[in-house]
Amino acid sequence: MxxxxxxxxxxxxxxxxxxxxxxxxxxxxxxxxxxxxxxxxxxxxxxxxxxxxxxxxxxxxxxxxxxxxxxxxxxxxxxxxxxxxxxxFRAEDYEELALTGSEAEMAELIFERPELIEPGFKPLFREKQIKHGIVDILGRDSSGNLVVLELKRRRAELHAVSQLKRYVEALREEHGNGVRGILVAPSLTSGAKRLLEEEGLEFRKLEPPKRDRKSRGRQTTLV
Amino acid sequence: MxxxxxxxxxxxxxxxxxxxxxxxxxxxxxxxxxxxxxxxxxxxxxxxxxxxxxxxxxxxxxxxxxxxxxxxxxxxxxxxxxxxxxxxFRAEDYEELALTGSEAEMAELIFERPELIEPGFKPLFREKQIKHGIVDILGRDSSGNLVVLELKRRRAELHAVSQLKRYVEALREEHGNGVRGILVAPSLTSGAKRLLEEEGLEFRKLEPPKRDRKSRGRQTTLV
DNA sequence: ATATGCATGTCGTAA
DNA sequence: TTACGACGTGCATAT
The missing domain is CATH 2.70.180.20 (Protein Yojf; Chain: A;)
Incomplete structure (x- = not known):
């Protein structure tokens, strides 16, 4: 350098x-x-x-x-x-950053403990491509509805609700009205809450987990 | 430093x-x-x-x-x-970056030459707060329709169409069906085009202008 | 190469 | 401070 x-x-x-x-x-x-x-x-x-x-x-x-x-x-x-x-500076460096607290880890957590969303929730797909975009998690609830989860590692804004709405509408066009959308984040902005409620979408509070030694790309042994 | x-x-x-x-x-x-x-x-x-x-x-x-x-x-x-x-390093620096080719300059251009959108287009508001977000440009067409412009300085993606759709839906709820939405950008991704057409929204091709000496915050004399 | 979405995003602006 | 959206975003990932 x-x-x-x-x-x-x-x-x-x-x-x-x-x-x-x-x-x-x-x-x-x-x-x-x-x-x-x-x-x-x-x-x-x-x-x-x-x-x-x-x-x-x-x-x-x-x-x-x-x-x-x-x-x-x-x-x-x-x-x-x-x-x-x-x-x-002839810099020698063979190390990579190990970071934890990402959205990807929220997804892992939900696959491990789906009851964090609600009793009976079954996650089926991760990063599932649909007609208009890529859904974070696609699953089913205990009543057989399709459930779209949109995850945010920080306070969710209008943008996040727009994303969720886009996915839910695309899936409703294909699968009919038995489709729910849930925004999963630590919190919501005022405007996000307003739009979410107006659209009949839902919210579940979840913090991104800080795990031990999350290494880049692949997850190592948990404690 | x-x-x-x-x-x-x-x-x-x-x-x-x-x-x-x-x-x-x-x-x-x-x-x-x-x-x-x-x-x-x-x-x-x-x-x-x-x-x-x-x-x-x-x-x-x-x-x-x-x-x-x-x-x-x-x-x-x-x-x-x-x-x-x-x-x-005791760095002395009194200069600020002068950048041109931004979305803000696309907006200025449209206010100066609204016919770039279409004959008879009248821009009315810039960065107009509405119910669910902030519209780039709000105006009227020659038939008296409300027109929402969403500007992108680079190729527009799904994200941009979602934004435009959110604004158009918010305005339709308030003003009825005489509301058009136009995405203004140099180009569109395939997915953006698909969603745009499906939603009955429109596209106008426009490159961000590179002006002479655009200074931060305020525009100086043009050639 | 294009498309899509995350990010400890950062940054500016307006309410 | 919060909310909202741009950015020469950068970056990884999937097609």
């Missing part, structure tokens, strides 16, 4: 287009082609290039770092007015 | 929870509290803390960088096993 402290101007053209006047920034270039330009505020880089981009240094009046992405074609040019520091 | 090259372990607990085993990473700490940990791949930091977090250095067996955010309470601990470099 290369890190540069410099006063620079930045020109970007691609999906959008931007200009950034002169100022001091931290530039990070990764071996996978990722290119980050950070101002002294915010979590987000002010400009960037994603992995797979190709970088080169051009010598014009000022040296210019040029990073190019194809597909979509995007160009990032960093005009270096003054370079305060350049450093190369 | 402080930049550290180090072999470290990372422990995060907050909205979710994660562990990252030992490896070489680049750490950036900004004066606004932003805290970034970058591995040698991907545009995204593997762990982070947003602006407003408070950082301190604790001396245990190893030195540990602790960054804490309140509301929500989130803790990030970086256990430094070996520090290769530490550097402080």
């Amino acid at each position: 290369i890190t540069v402290f410099a006063r620079c101007r930045v020109h970007y053209d691609g999906r959008a287009k931007s200009e950034l006047g002169p100022g001091d920034r931290v530039i990070v270039i990764k071996p996978d082609g990722s290119f980050l330009i950070h101002q002294s505020k915010k979590r987000e880089p002010v400009n960037w290039q994603p992995p797979g981009s190709r970088v080169r240094l051009e010598l014009r009046e000022n040296p210019v770092l040029v990073s190019i992405r194809r597909k979509p074609r995007e160009t990032l040019e960093v005009e270096l007015e003054e370079v305060y520091m350049v450093s190369l | 402080i930049t550290v090259f180090a072999r470290c372990r990372v422990h995060y607990d907050g909205r979710a929870k994660s562990e990252l085993g030992p490896g070489d990473r680049v750490i950036v700490i900004k004066p606004d509290g932003s805290f970034l940990i970058h591995q040698s791949k991907k545009r995204e930091p593997v762990n982070w803390q947003p602006p407003g977090s408070r950082v301190r250095l604790e001396l245990r067996e190893n030195p540990v960088l602790v960054s804490i955010r309140r509301k929500p309470r989130e803790t990030l601990e970086v256990e430094l096993e070996e520090v290769y470099m530490v550097s402080l």
Whole structure:
């Protein structure tokens, strides 16, 4: 990884287009082609290039770092007015992040303990493709109704209710009116609650579980 | 801004929870509290803390960088096993990004040249709050119908059609059936097209304009 | 390659 | 503060 402290101007053209006047920034270039330009505020880089981009240094009046992405074609040019520091870091790293508390783990939990939704609930499919989208969990209740679950790891917003409604309507068109929709989340915004109730959809409160040592991709032994 | 090259372990607990085993990473700490940990791949930091977090250095067996955010309470601990470099950069920067090609500029364009939607179209409101959400543009057509526009700066997906459908249904409940919905975007995904047609909604092709020198927040003189 | 949806999303804006 | 939606979203996954 290369890190540069410099006063620079930045020109970007691609999906959008931007200009950034002169100022001091931290530039990070990764071996996978990722290119980050950070101002002294915010979590987000002010400009960037994603992995797979190709970088080169051009010598014009000022040296210019040029990073190019194809597909979509995007160009990032960093005009270096003054370079305060350049450093190369040969970083060795074989570890991957192990994260827990995701929506995927809420789904696992529901398959393990379906009674968390309601007595007699039977989950049947996970990430089931239907006519207009992909349902988080599709199952049946004790009365034989189809039940669509839409899971959210955080407070559910209008967006989540729209999603659930879209799935329920698609399934009702195919399977008739015996289709229920349940939004499963730790909580609901006011607007989400209003739309949910108006549409005759339901809500079950469920927090995303924080398990021990959830490793990327596949779940390891539980305690 | 402080930049550290180090072999470290990372422990995060907050909205979710994660562990990252030992490896070489680049750490950036900004004066606004932003805290970034970058591995040698991907545009995204593997762990982070947003602006407003408070950082301190604790001396245990190893030195540990602790960054804490309140509301929500989130803790990030970086256990430094070996520090290769530490550097402080007093970055002076008074410039802001000027970006063009946004959805906001599509809206401006439509207010300037409403015939891009159709002859006789009259835009009335921008970002208009309605019962279930906020409509991008609300206007009337030459026949006196209410017209809802949903704008997307890039290829529109199912998500965009769901949004438009939610707005149109909310307005139909209030104003009766003389309500049209038009998705305005450079293109449509296959699934978006299918749902749009099934719902009797419409599509107008429009690219986000790249103007000269669009500055943050307010638009400057056009050529 | 396209389509779909999650994310510790982050960020800006309005009520 | 909460709600809502954009973002050059990035990213993984399935087709």
